[in-house]
Amino acid sequence: MKTINDIAKAAGVSPASVSKALNGYKNVNEKTREKILRIAEMYDYFPNRSAVQLASKAEDTIGLIMPMVSYNASYEYLLGIISGVYNFAEAAGFRVAIFTSNTVENYNKSYVQFCHSNNLIGMVIHGLDNIDPQIMRLVESEIPSVFIDSDIEGKKTCVVSVNNELAGENVVDVLVGLGHRHIVFVAGPDYVSAAHGRLAGYRRAILKHNLEARVIPTRFFYQEAYDKSKDYILENPEATAFFCASDIMAVGALNACLDLKYRVPDDISIIGFDDLSITQYVRPQISTVRQDFYQMGRKSAELLLDIRNGVETPKRHYLDHELIFRQSAARNIRER
Amino acid sequence: MKTINDIAKAAGVSPASVSKALNGYKNVNEKTREKILRIAEMYDYFPNRSAVQLASKAEDTIGLIMPMVSYNASYEYLLGIISGVYNFAEAAGFRVAIFTSNTVENYNKSYVQFCHSNNLIGMVIHGLDNIDPQIMRLVESEIPSVFIDSDIEGKKTCVVSVNNELAGENVVDVLVGLGHRHIVFVAGPDYVSAAHGRLAGYRRAILKHNLEARVIPTRFFYQEAYDKSKDYILENPEATAFFCASDIMAVGALNACLDLKYRVPDDISIIGFDDLSITQYVRPQISTVRQDFYQMGRKSAELLLDIRNGVETPKRHYLDHELIFRQSAARNIRER
DNA sequence: TTGAAAGCGATACCAC
DNA sequence: GTGGTATCGCTTTCAA
Numbered sequence: 192m193k194t195i196n197d198i199a200k201a202a203g204v205s206p207a208s209v210s211k212a213l214n215g216y217k218n219v220n221e222k223t224r225e226k227i228l229r230i231a232e233m234y235d236y237f238p239n240r241s242a243v244q245l246a247s248k249a250e251d252t253i254g255l256i257m258p259m260v261s262y263n264a265s266y267e268y269l270l271g272i273i274s275g276v277y278n279f280a281e282a283a284g285f286r287v288a289i290f291t292s293n294t295v296e297n298y299n300k301s302y303v304q305f306c307h308s309n310n311l312i313g314m315v316i317h318g319l320d321n322i323d324p325q326i327m328r329l330v331e332s333e334i335p336s337v338f339i340d341s342d343i344e345g346k347k348t349c350v351v352s353v354n355n356e357l358a359g360e361n362v363v364d365v366l367v368g369l370g371h372r373h374i375v376f377v378a379g380p381d382y383v384s385a386a387h388g389r390l391a392g393y394r395r396a397i398l399k400h401n402l403e404a405r406v407i408p409t410r411f412f413y414q415e416a417y418d419k420s421k422d423y424i425l426e427n428p429e430a431t432a433f434f435c436a437s438d439i440m441a442v443g444a445l446n447a448c449l450d451l452k453y454r455v456p457d458d459i460s461i462i463g464f465d466d467l468s469i470t471q472y473v474r475p476q477i478s479t480v481r482q483d484f485y486q487m488g489r490k491s492a493e494l495l496l497d498i499r500n501g502v503e504t505p506k507r508h509y510l511d512h513e514l515i516f517r518q519s520a521a522r523n524i525r526e527r
Numbered sequence: 528m529k530t531i532n533d534i535a536k537a538a539g540v541s542p543a544s545v546s547k548a549l550n551g552y553k554n555v556n557e558k559t560r561e562k563i564l565r566i567a568e569m570y571d572y573f574p575n576r577s578a579v580q581l582a583s584k585a586e587d588t589i590g591l592i593m594p595m596v597s598y599n600a601s602y603e604y605l606l607g608i609i610s611g612v613y614n615f616a617e618a619a620g621f622r623v624a625i626f627t628s629n630t631v632e633n634y635n636k637s638y639v640q641f642c643h644s645n646n647l648i649g650m651v652i653h654g655l656d657n658i659d660p661q662i663m664r665l666v667e668s669e670i671p672s673v674f675i676d677s678d679i680e681g682k683k684t685c686v687v688s689v690n691n692e693l694a695g696e697n698v699v700d701v702l703v704g705l706g707h708r709h710i711v712f713v714a715g716p717d718y719v720s721a722a723h724g725r726l727a728g729y730r731r732a733i734l735k736h737n738l739e740a741r742v743i744p745t746r747f748f749y750q751e752a753y754d755k756s757k758d759y760i761l762e763n764p765e766a767t768a769f770f771c772a773s774d775i776m777a778v779g780a781l782n783a784c785l786d787l788k789y790r791v792p793d794d795i796s797i798i799g800f801d802d803l804s805i806t807q808y809v810r811p812q813i814s815t816v817r818q819d820f821y822q823m824g825r826k827s828a829e830l831l832l833d834i835r836n837g838v839e840t841p842k843r844h845y846l847d848h849e850l851i852f853r854q855s856a857a858r859n860i861r862e863r
Numbered sequence: 864t865t866g867a868a869a870g871c872g873a874t875a876c877c878a879c
Numbered sequence: 880g881t882g883g884t885a886t887c888g889c890t891t892t893c894a895a
Contacts (some may be wrong), residue, residue: 246871
């Protein structure tokens with residue numbers, strides 16, 4: 192493989208000049224620059240990244256930490272986040288390296304060291320439920336980190352998410368406005384920050400409207416949502432609305448209704464959360480709270496760079512959410 | 528940040544010994560090894576990757592090239608591939624770097640150079656429709672590359688996919704066995720290798736059974752499949768079965784039927800391809816051809832390493848497919 | 864404007 | 880067993 196020295200030799204200049212020419216420094220004669228560029232092109236030369244990094248100590252890549260467990264429709268949002276991060280990074284001239292939560296652990300070293308040794312600017316982190324001590328060390332360090340859907344706060348950190356609590360409240364407000372009184376919340380696990388927020392919003396609104404809170408604790412799984420919704424309806428046929436902490440759970444609730452021969456939205460209204468594409472594919476289409484995951488990824492990467500560059504950044508950045516009204520939710524027309 | 532020299536100094540040994548101890552070489556006294564390890568641990572030392580790579584010239588990462596365009600349920604399979612590649616790589620002690628198709632182009636350099644300068648073992652490539660000249664140079668080079676769902680052949684290459692043609696034929700066989708005669712194929716774009724294969728299989732089976740081929744050319748989009756299926760049914764109400772080249776298109780066909788008040792599977796049977804999770808979420812659940820994308824990723828990574836290691840590998844590796852029978856397909860009970 | 868030379872942080876060969 | 884040292888490919892002063 193050709194090295195900078197080969198190019199230098201071929202161009203009859205020093206490697207230093209080649210480096211300058213290639214990196215667009217101005218202190219190099221226009222003639223020689225052109226010559227160097229031409230030769231480099233000819234030899235199809237491409238600088239070795241390791242050497243560049245070692246010599247320049249420039250941090251040029253954004254670390255992205257994600258869970259890599261299973262995969263199904265509910266993980267569609269991951270692609271949104273990933274492409275958002277990539278898109279921003281590429282436009283800004285940075286690269287991104289995706290690590291699974293256990294990549295780092297496999298190296299059984301601190302995230303801090305991991306960043307250093309990989310020349311990372313910092314990391315965008317998503318899907319870390321349990322706060323391990325290494326994360327604590329990371330957030331207390333000088334390494335920039337952005338957490339998606341989390342509650343962590345540290346020296347150089349920022350949390351990105353929609354305002355889950357507000358969104359949760361909004362949904363209940365809307366349902367109440369449609370005449371619903373028996374509103375069930377199919378909740379996610381409380382240790383998940385987003386689920387926690389949505390539940391809090393639900394409770395706040397329920398309290399506000401003087402209704403009774405009806406919470407079905409569930410994990411973010413289709414089948415569990417399906418089963419528990421079914422049981423609930425069987426025991427509480429007077430329920431008229433289900434608000435689910437995720438779209439996949441909403442599909443579960445929807446199918447539970449359908450399989451029990453309840454009509455949606457005539458008998459029961461359903462509202463989900465996330466606006467995954469599946470909400471538009473099922474019939475009836477599911478009303479939901481839209482999160483822009485692509486934007487979430489983009490913004491996270493942007494904030495990471497801001498933190499790195501010393502730009503003033505908030506500890507928490509809320510992205511807009513939007514209530515998307517589709518077929519699955521309607522005015523309550525049942526007697527009570 | 529601590530370097531190997533710091534550790535050496537602290538341990539009262541040479542950096543060479545530290546390197547040996549850390550890398551598990553045996554030519555180092557047990558006492559000193561322990562001491563070195565202890566010190567390294569204490570200082571939370573982690574070798575700098577760039578330096579390691581530069582010095583050792585060891586290729587330790589697998590490149591993964593993917594499209595990064597839009598994202599919706601139809602891209603669920605990407606996560607399968609990604610996690611498969613990661614899983615294998617991690618277990619084998621390798622890393623993976625994901626590049627979008629245009630990352631490489633942005634660097635406007637050849638894939639060959641890109642691999643070299645990034646110390647890549649080679650690349651697993653997916654989603655490259657148009658064969659650009661750079662890819663041709665890659666496959667003619669000595670760099671290992673594995674293509675998922677493609678038709679490329681080169682010096683150190685391998686293509687991984689299910690046998691799309693066979694799968695396509697199988698589906699038609701099954702439908703014919705269920706008494707269907709008017710079987711429509713909702714095809715993907717022909718320049719996509721997988722779509723091409725499925726169509727070929729469909730045609731072969733249709734010919735075999737002495738039926739008439741009915742092909743709706745479509746791209747892999749829900750809406751397009753929905754619209755065209757609807758039009759088709761309106762014009763050919765006698766159609767009794769739709770075989771779609773992807774699950775998302777199958778959902779489109781399903782909804783077209785449903786919206787036209789056709790019953791599925793009583794009036795029309797539908798079979799998709801991929802076995803994305805959405806096939807289980809919609810009602811009726813969709814029968815489909817299962818591809819194991821996780822396995823596809825794993826196998827691709829494995830083959831890449833095999834090629835690298837000089838292990839004998841086939842130019843084409845077929846993964847098993849499986850016909851999953853769900854609610855959307857049944858015996859034809861309509862008169863003709 | 865150009866180039867010589869000193870690193871960057873590891874590895875690995877070769878004496879000792 | 881251990882350590883000195885050349886080396887990997889590039890960047891970056893600093894002189895010339």
